[in-house]
Amino acid sequence: MREIEDFTDDRLKTWCINCGHAIADIVSNRDHVPTKSLLTKALRDRGADYDGGSGEELDYLPQVIICRNCNSSFSPDENYLLCVLHAVMAGSLYPDPTKNPEAAAILRSNRQVVRSLKRGPDGQLLLFDDLQPFTLFPDAEKVRRVIVKNARGHAYHEIGEPLLEAPDHVAFMPLERLSPEQRDAFEAAGTPAELAVWPEVGSRMTVQLLDEEAMVGGWITVEADRYRYSIDWSNGVTVKTVIWEYLATETRWER
Numbered sequence: 001m002r003e004i005e006d007f008t009d010d011r012l013k014t015w016c017i018n019c020g021h022a023i024a025d026i027v028s029n030r031d032h033v034p035t036k037s038l039l040t041k042a043l044r045d046r047g048a049d050y051d052g053g054s055g056e057e058l059d060y061l062p063q064v065i066i067c068r069n070c071n072s073s074f075s076p077d078e079n080y081l082l083c084v085l086h087a088v089m090a091g092s093l094y095p096d097p098t099k100n101p102e103a104a105a106i107l108r109s110n111r112q113v114v115r116s117l118k119r120g121p122d123g124q125l126l127l128f129d130d131l132q133p134f135t136l137f138p139d140a141e142k143v144r145r146v147i148v149k150n151a152r153g154h155a156y157h158e159i160g161e162p163l164l165e166a167p168d169h170v171a172f173m174p175l176e177r178l179s180p181e182q183r184d185a186f187e188a189a190g191t192p193a194e195l196a197v198w199p200e201v202g203s204r205m206t207v208q209l210l211d212e213e214a215m216v217g218g219w220i221t222v223e224a225d226r227y228r229y230s231i232d233w234s235n236g237v238t239v240k241t242v243i244w245e246y247l248a249t250e251t252r253w254e255r
């Protein structure tokens with residue numbers, strides 16, 4: 001198996017970035033950031049080829065090491081978010097398998113999630129309440145857990161920063177709900193690299209910043225129309241993601 005490119009300082013590999021347990025004491029797994037199921041099957045397959053040692057450089061998918069407990073505890077939430085996205089994109093909890101084969105297959109094999117999404121609100125944030133053509137009632141806490149997990153993974157992988165504490169701020173909303181001003185602020189690339197404080201020496205981001213065009217907080221596309229993210233560490237750490245060009249997220253740790 002080919003070794004995954006990893007510039008992160010060895011000291012930082014000591015703890016699971018999600019729960020803070022010492023990795024040496026527990027069973028650990030490699031975990032993909034972002035959540036692999038959010039990418040197309042074609043890209044997942046190419047990533048698997050790469051992991052197996054037969055792929056091309058471009059097929060590399062970022063990974064971090066987390067404990068097995070955390071890894072398996074995130075799976076139901078990741079699956080849940082996937083169902084929500086498929087339902088929203090297909091415009092139905094029962095999509096036509098000929099038009100939306102992937103969505104239809106995922107939702108058909110997750111009947112429990114489908115049932116829960118139809119249930120009325122019980123005080124949770126209504127994310128998709130007035131979007132046509134139908135109403136969904138997603139559990140914001142489940143979605144939030146996946147967003148924070150990916151944000152931690154991105155920060156760790158890119159700038160070598162283990163953010164063990166709970167974030168100070170987590171927000172997510174369909175991109176189309178942002179006002180033009182909010183959208184501009186959200187999409188803004190941030191600070192030119194030469195003006196910014198650089199991250200941990202030797203982290204993956206310091207290598208990218210050697211490129212003069214690089215911006216702190218610039219967008220990195222994992223897969224077009226599926227997943228992009230940006231990290232700004234100039235004042236606290238802010239991780240933004242856009243999932244399926246639909247859901248905009250922002251997770252922030254103050255210093």
Ligand SMILES: [Zn+2]
Nearest residue numbers: 016019067070
């Ligand atoms: Zn853990």
